[in-house]
Amino acid sequence: MKKHKLEEWIFRLIMFFSTVLIVAALLLILVSITMKAWPALSWEMISQVPHGGYYFGKEGGILNAIVGSLILAFSSTFLALLTGLPVALVLNTSLIKRKRWVYFIRYILDLLWGVPSIVYGALGFSIMIYFGLKTSLLAGIITVSIFILPIMIRAMDEVIKEVPLSLHEASYSLGATTGETAFLVIIRQCFPGIATAVLLSFGRAIGDAASVLFTCGFTDFIPDSLNEPAATLPLAIFFQLGSPLPEVQARAYASAFILTIIVLVISILSRIISGKLNKNKINF
Amino acid sequence: MNFSLVFVFVIPVVLIAGLSWKSAAVLSHSSLSDLLFSSEWSPMKGKFGFFPFIISSLWLTIISIIIAVPVCLSSAIHLTQYAPAKVLKIMHPVIDILAGIPSVVYGAWGVLVIVPFIRDHVSGFFGYESSGYSLISAAFVLAVMIIPFILNLMIEVIRIIPSELLESALSLGAAKWQAIRKVILKKALPGLVSAVGLGISRAFGETMAVLMVAGNMVKIPEHLFDASYPLPALIANNYGEMLTIPMYDSALMFAALILLTVVLIFNLLSRQLITKFENYR
Numbered sequence: 001m002k003k004h005k006l007e008e009w010i011f012r013l014i015m016f017f018s019t020v021l022i023v024a025a026l027l028l029i030l031v032s033i034t035m036k037a038w039p040a041l042s043w044e045m046i047s048q049v050p051h052g053g054y055y056f057g058k059e060g061g062i063l064n065a066i067v068g069s070l071i072l073a074f075s076s077t078f079l080a081l082l083t084g085l086p087v088a089l090v091l092n093t094s095l096i097k098r099k100r101w102v103y104f105i106r107y108i109l110d111l112l113w114g115v116p117s118i119v120y121g122a123l124g125f126s127i128m129i130y131f132g133l134k135t136s137l138l139a140g141i142i143t144v145s146i147f148i149l150p151i152m153i154r155a156m157d158e159v160i161k162e163v164p165l166s167l168h169e170a171s172y173s174l175g176a177t178t179g180e181t182a183f184l185v186i187i188r189q190c191f192p193g194i195a196t197a198v199l200l201s202f203g204r205a206i207g208d209a210a211s212v213l214f215t216c217g218f219t220d221f222i223p224d225s226l227n228e229p230a231a232t233l234p235l236a237i238f239f240q241l242g243s244p245l246p247e248v249q250a251r252a253y254a255s256a257f258i259l260t261i262i263v264l265v266i267s268i269l270s271r272i273i274s275g276k277l278n279k280n281k282i283n284f
Numbered sequence: 285m286n287f288s289l290v291f292v293f294v295i296p297v298v299l300i301a302g303l304s305w306k307s308a309a310v311l312s313h314s315s316l317s318d319l320l321f322s323s324e325w326s327p328m329k330g331k332f333g334f335f336p337f338i339i340s341s342l343w344l345t346i347i348s349i350i351i352a353v354p355v356c357l358s359s360a361i362h363l364t365q366y367a368p369a370k371v372l373k374i375m376h377p378v379i380d381i382l383a384g385i386p387s388v389v390y391g392a393w394g395v396l397v398i399v400p401f402i403r404d405h406v407s408g409f410f411g412y413e414s415s416g417y418s419l420i421s422a423a424f425v426l427a428v429m430i431i432p433f434i435l436n437l438m439i440e441v442i443r444i445i446p447s448e449l450l451e452s453a454l455s456l457g458a459a460k461w462q463a464i465r466k467v468i469l470k471k472a473l474p475g476l477v478s479a480v481g482l483g484i485s486r487a488f489g490e491t492m493a494v495l496m497v498a499g500n501m502v503k504i505p506e507h508l509f510d511a512s513y514p515l516p517a518l519i520a521n522n523y524g525e526m527l528t529i530p531m532y533d534s535a536l537m538f539a540a541l542i543l544l545t546v547v548l549i550f551n552l553l554s555r556q557l558i559t560k561f562e563n564y565r
Contacts, residue, residue: 008461015362018355019375022435025428026382029393036396086288094286105292107555112295114482114551115544116489118516122540123302125523126533146295153292207386210491210516214523234388238492241392256392263384271377 030260037257040250046258050220055240055248062255065236067222069259072137072232073206076145080152081198083145088156089182092163106157112150118210120147125214138226140216147211152201159193160186167282189282192274199270203263209234233259299544307538310531319538325502332535334542336504340419340512343505344494345487347423352431353480360438365450365464372439383432391496394425399497407509414509417499422512425493434483441475441561442468474561481554485547491516515539 045061054060087105095102124143133139163186171181187194209232217229218239233255240252310319310332322333363372402424403416445468453463469476499511500521519539526533 004459004462008459011358011461012362012366015358015366018359019362019367019371021355022359022382022431023375023378025431026378028397029385029390029428032397033389033393083288083291087292090286090289105289108292108296110555111548111551114485114489114547115299116491116516116547118489118491118519119299119303119540119544119547122519122523122537123299126302126306126537129527129533149291149295203384207384207388209386209388210520213520234386234492237388237392238496241395241496253392253396256389259386260389263386264381267377267381267384 033253033256033260036250036253040247040254041257045251045254049222054220055243056245062231062233062236062251062258064220064222065231065233065255066258068137068216068230069206069233071223072140072144072212072216072230073202075141076148076205077152077198077202079141079145080149080201084149084152085156085187085194087153088160089186091157092160093168093182093186094178096168106154109150109154109157113154116210117147117208118213121211121214124211128215135215135217135229136227137216137223137230140212140230140232141226143211143215144205144208147208148201148204151204152197155197155200156190156194159190159197163189192276195273196270199266199273203266206266207234207259207263209238233262303537303541303544307534307541309534310538313531313534320542323504327529327532327535330531332531332538334515334539336502337513337515337518337539338542339504340498341488341514341516343419344423344426344498344512344514345484347419347508348426348430348487349480349484351424351427352434352483355427356431356434356438356479356483357476360435360442361464361469364439364442365460365468379432379436382428383436387429387490387493388496390425390429391493394421394493394497398424402509410509412507412509415499415511417497417511418509419498419505419512420508422494422498422514425497426487426490429490429493430483430487433486434479437479437482438476441472441479444475445471472561474557478554478557478561481550481557485550485554488550489516489543489547491520495520515543519543 042061044059046066047063048059048061049064050060050062051058091102091105095105120143124139124146128135128139167185167189168181171185176185212232213235216232216235218231218235219229220231221228223230237252237255237259240248240255243249243252313330314332319332319334320338321335322331323335324331324333325336363375398421399416401416402418402421403414406420407414407416407418449467449471450463453467454460458466494514495517498514498517500513500517501511502513503511505512519536522532522536526536
């Protein structure tokens with residue numbers, strides 16, 4: 001009996017420390033990046049584009065990358081929402097009786113979710129070369145939206161499939177079509193979940209570097225049109241970190257700090273949204 | 285509305301067909317076994333031996349899984365069985381934030397903290413000379429990155445198991461730890477294994493963070509503190525030059541195809557296990 005107690009005690013200690021370790025890892029990441037970034041952070045950093053010699057420690061900021069990343073993430077999330085929301089709705093309305101199909105489609109989406117973003121980036125680049133296109137904001141947006149599409153559909157699908165069947169039936173019995181039921185009733189019922197899915201995808205879109213590395217290019221200017229290349233924050237971090245100069249490296253950490261803050265804000269926002277936007281929801 | 289489903293079917297077909305079509309050139313140039321098991325890498329001469337990259341990728345994945353899985357498993361048991369519900373409530377945002385941090389930030393953190401630590405304190409202790417940009421640094425950063433992913437899945441898996449099972453074991457006189465080990469973990473095993481499988485496929489395809497800390501030298505890593513050059517880093521690093529050297533783009537597409545195949549296989553196997561786990565329950 002005593003042996004069991006000792007064993008349990010030891011394992012509980014190990015398990016407790018594993019949990020502490022995970023929290024500590026997060027704190028260590030946040031604190032070390034912030035401490036390194038703090039001296040390099042300034043208003044100039046987020047309000048100006050790089051001037052001549054910026055990458056040798058001269059004046060300028062990373063406004064080009066911040067704006068580029070925001071445009072990229074907003075447009076690709078929007079594009080993925082336009083194509084993904086109907087898929088998530090179809091899976092749970094008109095296909096609801098065809099269990100095998102729904103299962104199969106979810107299976108494919110789960111597999112696509114697991115495909116590394118570098119594969120999307122590489123293939124996107126090949127396709128661009130094939131059609132003779134140069135790196136551009138548009139190519140980046142399309143690649144990123146394809147990469148976040150499965151994430152968004154599955155996240156929305158998980159929420160939509162929880163809608164009770166009786167709500168569908170109530171809507172049909174009032175004479176609504178499948179489309180009306182999906183877009184007017186179910187979307188409203190699932191609004192917080194859909195918003196969370198959109199924010200999750202936005203976070204993925206803004207943080208991913210491997211898919212934009214070859215498709216979106218990099219430039220020191222804020223893009224005027226979709227055909228121009230655009231800078232993105234992850235790549236700005238990557239390139240500045242590659243510099244041998246400590247000033248430029250410090251700026252890379254400052255850029256990493258800004259990106260982390262954006263991602264944190266999105267994460268907090270999605271928590272608030274899933275808590276608050278419930279007022280149109282019918283509780284069963 | 286049904287038209288939207290086209291995307292779901294077109295994307296995987298284009299992915300697989302596109303990559304196979306592009307890598308056909310290098311496959312007709314040299315045999316599959318040469319590509320996979322030769323170590324000679326000189327694109328200028330048309331020699332593409334992916335063996336060093338494949339070995340690097342394998343080692344990296346294995347070591348990071350060895351680091352991550354025990355931590356995830358014990359933390360998952362702690363959070364679901366022992367800790368008060370409040371702790372799990374605090375841990376959920378922690379896991380979400382860890383999962384949401386972009387991989388390039390993990391890479392920057394690796395360069396800032398892990399690489400100097402390995403160079404100054406760890407490699408010397410084991411008697412190796414190292415720049416810090418090494419297999420072990422990359423594996424460690426990768427482990428921290430996949431911990432939230434695996435932990436989340438494991439918590440879900442353990443939670444699915446009905447609490448009556450634990451209660452009946454307890455009522456038969458088992459100690460809590462005995463009940464957890466012999467009932468819950470046994471029941472959850474397929475689910476836990478599939479969580480690890482999904483973690484493996486995640487680790488195998490991770491690019492940016494690994495690219496930043498792995499060292500990127502074309503050779504088979506000899507020890508933990510040696511530089512490594514995994515497949516995703518190879519693709520990311522060389523895409524710029526691939527158009528100037530013949531067959532190079534095809535070779536890199538072949539690398540992407542290897543990546544896709546391995547990831548898909550691990551994903552398929554894990555999903556299969558999960559389905560079994562859910563039916564079994």
